Amino acid sequence: MKNVLDIYLKEKGLSREAFLKNEAFSEQKLAKVSKRDPENYSEETLNSLSEELNVASDVLLTDLKRIRDSDALFEVTTADELKQKVKEQEDEFLVKGDFRELMKEIKRSQVSETAELGFELGSGGSGTIVARGILRVLNLFENDRKLENLKQNIGHLYTIDFINEDEAKLRLKQLDY
CATH class of the missing domain: 1.10.260 (434 Repressor (Amino-terminal Domain))
Structure with a gap:
């Protein structure tokens, strides 16, 4: 909800x-x-x-x-709001302005759902857990590891749909199954 x-x-x-x-x-x-x-x-x-x-x-x-x-969704306008919505796994929300560029970057880094499912099947379900763990360790050496971890969480949890030039809608992937 x-x-x-x-x-x-x-x-x-x-x-x-x-x-x-x-x-x-x-x-x-x-x-x-x-x-x-x-x-x-x-x-x-x-x-x-x-x-x-x-x-x-x-x-x-x-x-x-x-x-x-209504169809109203929360509109994220600050970094703290974005972190909060991802942490709480909000069902759907909008991101505006500068965050739209961040969403483009995350969307480019996402693999297709078919590829992700194939990887899960091929690895017996443990591949994603191991891959996420490795990425978290690598992020320890990044200048802004919190941002990198946030980007990974968004990419893992949400589908990103670009509504217009200023807005993107994030929706939990699990709602689409």
Whole structure:
């Protein structure tokens, strides 16, 4: 399920970090709540969110359901947002601007799904694990190993579709099986 709460926060001009500064929610609790359907929020959670956001709980729930039922996706605009979405394995999200070039680079480095499946079959399922381990060790010697690891995670987890000149959509590969 898409992260409805993060989309709502972005619509209101708030980042997750800014929301967490008031310490009403821990990062873990917010991540857990964000992955749930807004209709399944407990009354306590909904009231806490509405209090922090200074909006009536019924209005908040209506807005969250509107986002849930729409085609809206989270739009990544910072490196921290990109890392967060990949770490949490967000179902789908958009990347804009400078990150589009990064997505082109990752897409060029991806092998076809047929080749990947053939490699898995030929190696008895252990090839990808060994290959990823070797790449992680090699990344230890890179100047920006965190970026290299992030690129590998994106390439492994997501399909990348270029929507236009400014946007690319990332979608978890497992959703397409």
